[in-house]
Structure formats: structure tokens, C-alpha cells
Amino acid sequence: xxxxxxxxxxxxxxxxxxxxxxxxxxxxxxxxxxxxAVATDKDAVTKVFDAKQxxxxxxxxVHVCDREMITPLISGEIPERALKLMDAxxxxxxxIILPKSDIVPDVVTSGLDTVALRLPNHPIAQELIRLTGHPxxxxxxxxxxxxxxxxxxxxxxxxxxxxxxxxxxxECEIGIESTVITFCEPTPTLLRxxxxxRVQLESIIGPITVLGSLEKKSSAPGRSLRHYxxxxxxxLDLPESEMNKSNAGQIxxxxxxxxxxxxxxxxxxxxxxxxxxxxxxxxxxxxxxxLNLTAIYAVTLPEEGVGxxxxxxxxxxxxxxxxxxxxx
Ligand code: TXA
Ligand code: MG
Numbered sequence: 514x515x516x517x518x519x520x521x522x523x524x525x526x527x528x529x530x531x532x533x534x535x536x537x538x539x540x541x542x543x544x545x546x547x548x549x550a551v552a553t554d555k556d557a558v559t560k561v562f563d564a565k566q567x568x569x570x571x572x573x574x575v576h577v578c579d580r581e582m583i584t585p586l587i588s589g590e591i592p593e594r595a596l597k598l599m600d601a602x603x604x605x606x607x608x609i610i611l612p613k614s615d616i617v618p619d620v621v622t623s624g625l626d627t628v629a630l631r632l633p634n635h636p637i638a639q640e641l642i643r644l645t646g647h648p649x650x651x652x653x654x655x656x657x658x659x660x661x662x663x664x665x666x667x668x669x670x671x672x673x674x675x676x677x678x679x680x681x682x683x684e685c686e687i688g689i690e691s692t693v694i695t696f697c698e699p700t701p702t703l704l705r706x707x708x709x710x711r712v713q714l715e716s717i718i719g720p721i722t723v724l725g726s727l728e729k730k731s732s733a734p735g736r737s738l739r740h741y742x743x744x745x746x747x748x749l750d751l752p753e754s755e756m757n758k759s760n761a762g763q764i765x766x767x768x769x770x771x772x773x774x775x776x777x778x779x780x781x782x783x784x785x786x787x788x789x790x791x792x793x794x795x796x797x798x799x800x801x802x803x804l805n806l807t808a809i810y811a812v813t814l815p816e817e818g819v820g821x822x823x824x825x826x827x828x829x830x831x832x833x834x835x836x837x838x839x840x841x
Contacts, residue, residue, distance in 0.1 A: 517669065518678040522637055528680050529644035536677035537561050539654040539668045540641050542633040544606045544687045544708055545661035545795070546668050547576065547651030548676060549641070552586075555618045558650050562620070564675040567657040570734045572623040573650040574608050574631050574691070578642035583630050586648060588614045594718040595696045601717045604634035606687055606708025610695035621650045623734060627697045637682045653690060654679070660741050660795045660802070660830075663688050667799060688792035689822050694721065697732065704733045706822040708791075726828040740829040741795070743802030747809040747831045756810050762801040764811040766790055775810075777801060787820040794823055798830065 520528040520538070528538050532549060535557045539548045548565065550557035552575045562569055577583050580599060591599075595609050613628035622628050633639065642649050653661035654668045654676075662668040665681035672679075692707035694714065702722040703711060714721055724730060748756075753772055762777035767785045771778050779797040781790035801809050811827050814820035 515674060515677065517673050517676055519665065519669075520678055520680045522640075522680070522682055525637065525641055525680065526644060528678055529641055529646075531677050532557075532641075532645045532649065533647075535560075537564060538641075538677055539662075539665070539672065539679040540638055540651075541635055541665070541680065541682045541685055542576075542638045543635045543685060544633070544690050545663055545685050546654040546665065546679070547574075547638070547649075548654035548668075548672070549576070549649040549651040551645065552621055552648040552650035553616060553618065554647075555620050558618065558620045561650065561652065564672060565652060565655065565657050567652060569620070570623045571652075571657075572625055572629065572734070573621050573652050574629040574693075575617065575621065576631050576633055576638065576642060576649045576651050578632070578639045580632065582642075582648055583611075585616050586614055586628055586630065587611045592696050594701060597717050598694070598714065599632075602709050602713070603632040604639070605632075606634070606691040607631070607714075608691045608693040608705075608707075610693065610697055610704070612697060625732065625734075627695065627732070629693065631691055637680060641680065658740055658742055660743070660798045661690060663792075663795050667796070670799075686792065687788075687819075688794060688796075689819070689826055692822070695733070698722070704730070706825045708819065708822070710818045710821065712818070726825045727832065740832075741798070741826045742830045742832070743798045743809055745802070745806050745808055746833040747811060747827075748833075749811055749827055749831045750813055751810055757808060760806055761808045761810060762804065762806045764797055764801065764809060766812055766814050770812050772810075777804060777806065781823075787814055787818055787823060790814060791819045791823050794826060 608631040692709040693705040
């Protein structure tokens with residue numbers, strides 16, 4: 514087991530030096546913590562897959578600190594509508610998939626001829642990329658299929674001794690991952706709902722195609738897996754009569770949804786604010802997940818704005834049983 518160094522913003526130069534030498538370092542973004550490696554360094558990127566126990570067929574997002582940095586990574590012109598989304602939402606929680614250039618190694622994109630690109634809206638993430646001087650490939654900094662970390666402590670909980678370092682800069686504001694949209698399909702297609710909502714995207718570029726949470730697609734191989742999962746079965750929107758409350762936990766959106774008889778109940782947003790619910794979702798799953806419960810019962814949010822992204826994560830965390838487990 515190697516020692517994982519904890520960096521602060523004052524020692525960001527040292528974190529960048531570890532990355533430049535082929536190390537892997539977790540860092541905060543406005544969505545969740547990422548586990549970074551220099552994107553053009555095949556060996557470093559392989560270490561990221563190993564540390565996370567992530568299957569090699571699930572491609573990584575490449576993070577940049579400014580728009581110029583994407584030019585060498587893509588092939589062809591950036592489509593007009595992709596440019597409009599960059600103007601509107603970058604830096605921010607939007608990942609855009611475009612045809613890749615040869616500079617991006619196959620290990621990053623799992624052999625696809627496309628690359629996912631994101632300019633995070635977090636000063637530490639941007640500065641770390643700038644200091645490293647290279648685009649940084651970074652999946653969420655969790656063990657594969659577990660919940661994404663929203664604090665350095667959550668990163669260390671899963672990855673201490675498996676990674677070279679983590680930059681500790683507090684909690685992530687948004688709390689769930691970026692929206693992923695691809696421009697490599699006949700129509701722009703939303704692959705993962707996230708911090709930017711469908712309505713926000715459509716207000717800029719008009720109608721887009723949207724895939725369902727558990728729908729499979731060969732050009733998006735990471736989508737259909739059991740994901741974000743606590744270590745016990747989770748059930749969504751069950752009637753009370755079908756719940757077994759003994760040693761079980763409950764996750765509600767608002768306080769009035771709480772059902773009596775649960776020893777452990779977490780309310781995601783007392784005021785009914787979906788953004789607050791998103792911010793609290795993963796820490797709630799982690800808290801209940803650590804209690805050795807027999808089940809967690811959760812309710813979905815109204816399917817609007819970031820509520821759609823919270824519901825997507827809840828649905829994927831609730832893929833229980835043989836089919837879900839075998840894909841881990
Ligand atoms: O907010 C986020 O996006 C965070 C922070 C760290 O930036 N990152 C993140 O990465 O959530 P990850 O690896 O956990 O999720 C990336 C998703 C996966 O579902 C992956 O399959 C998809 O993006 N993806 C990456 N490259 C792709 C590509 N070329 N084509 C289709 N899907 C792709
Ligand atoms: Mg992830």
C-alpha cells in the first residue's frame with residue numbers, strides 16, 4: 514500500500530508535479546471529486562482504472578482549464594450547437610462528446626473514436642490543470658459502482674493507499690456529476706442528466722434526444738451499469754405496505770414524506786429545493802451505507818431541473834439483484 518499525500522491549495526504545485534510525473538491525484542470540482550491523470554500518459558491513465566477497479570470499457574472524461582486546450586484533442590470542426598453550449602455553460606457541469614484526435618490514447622476513451630470534454634467551474638481544478646500543463650483525464654474518485662465522493666474524506670475512505678494524493682478543498686457545491694451530451698450521434702443526445710438540465714440545454718440549441726436512465730447504447734458503454742450504489746439493496750417509491758422497516762433506512766426529498774417506524778431517516782431538502790437535494794444525495798447514501806442496513810427505501814423527486822439527475826442516480830443505485838451485481 515502506498516502513502517496517499519493530502520495536498521492543500523497552498524501545495525497545489527506539488528500535486529501538479531505528482532501528476533506530471535505519471536502519478537494519480539484526486540481533486541475537487543464543482544460536481545464531485547475526480548481522480549486525475551495526465552490524459553496523454555497511457556500508463557498513468559491505466560493506474561486510474563486499476564485504482565478504481567473500473568472496467569476498461571468505461572471511458573473517462575478529459576478535463577481542460579480553457580477552451581484552447583481542447584483543440585489538439587478533437588478532430589474536425591466543433592459543431593455550431595456544441596460551441597453554443599460551451600458559450601452558455603462552460604466553465605460548468607457540462608461534458609461534451611466530440612470526435613477525438615490521435616493524441617488522445619485509446620485507454621482514455623475505451624477504444625471509442627470520441628472523447629468526452631469538460632471545463633470544470635472550480636478554481637482549484639482549473640489551477641491544477643494549468644500547473645500540470647496538460648489535459649487531465651478524470652473519472653469520479655470512487656471505487657467502481659460506488660457513490661461519487663463529494664469530500665476529500667469520502668475519497669480517502671475508498672481510495673486511501675491506492676492513489677498518490679488528494680487535494681483537499683472542502684465539499685463540492687453541486688454534489689452530483691456533470692450532464693453528458695454527445696454530438697457524435699445523428700442528433701445531439703443527452704447520455705447522463707446532471708448539473709445542467711435538459712430545459713437549459715434545449716433553451717440554447719433546441720430539441721435534443723434523451724436516453725432513459727437504464728437504456729443501453731453501444732456508443733456509450735458505461736451507461737447501463739449498476740452505479741452509485743450503497744452496499745445494501747435500495748428500493749424506490751415503494752408503497753409502505755411493501756417496506757420491511759426492520760434495520761432499514763429511508764431517504765426522503767421533503768420532511769412530510771417521512772414514514773414512521775424507520776430508525777434512520779434522511780431528508781434531502783427540508784425546503785424542497787432539488788439543488789439542495791442533489792448536494793446532499795451522495796453523503797446521505799454514504800451515511801446510510803455505513804450502517805449495515807438490510808435495505809434503503811427512497812423516493813424520487815419531481816422530474817424537473819436537477820431533480821431529473823437526482824432521480825437518474827437513485828434509479829441506478831436501485832438496480833438490485835443478480836443482473837446489476839454481475840456487471841460490477
Ligand atoms: O462531474 C463529472 O462529470 C465528474 C467530475 C470529476 O468531472 N466526472 C465523472 O466521470 O463523473 P465518470 O467517469 O464517473 O463518468 C463519466 C461518464 C461515464 O458514464 C462514461 O461512460 C461517459 O461519461 N463517457 C466518457 N467518455 C465517453 C465517450 N467518449 N462516449 C460516451 N460516453 C462517455
Ligand atoms: Mg463515476
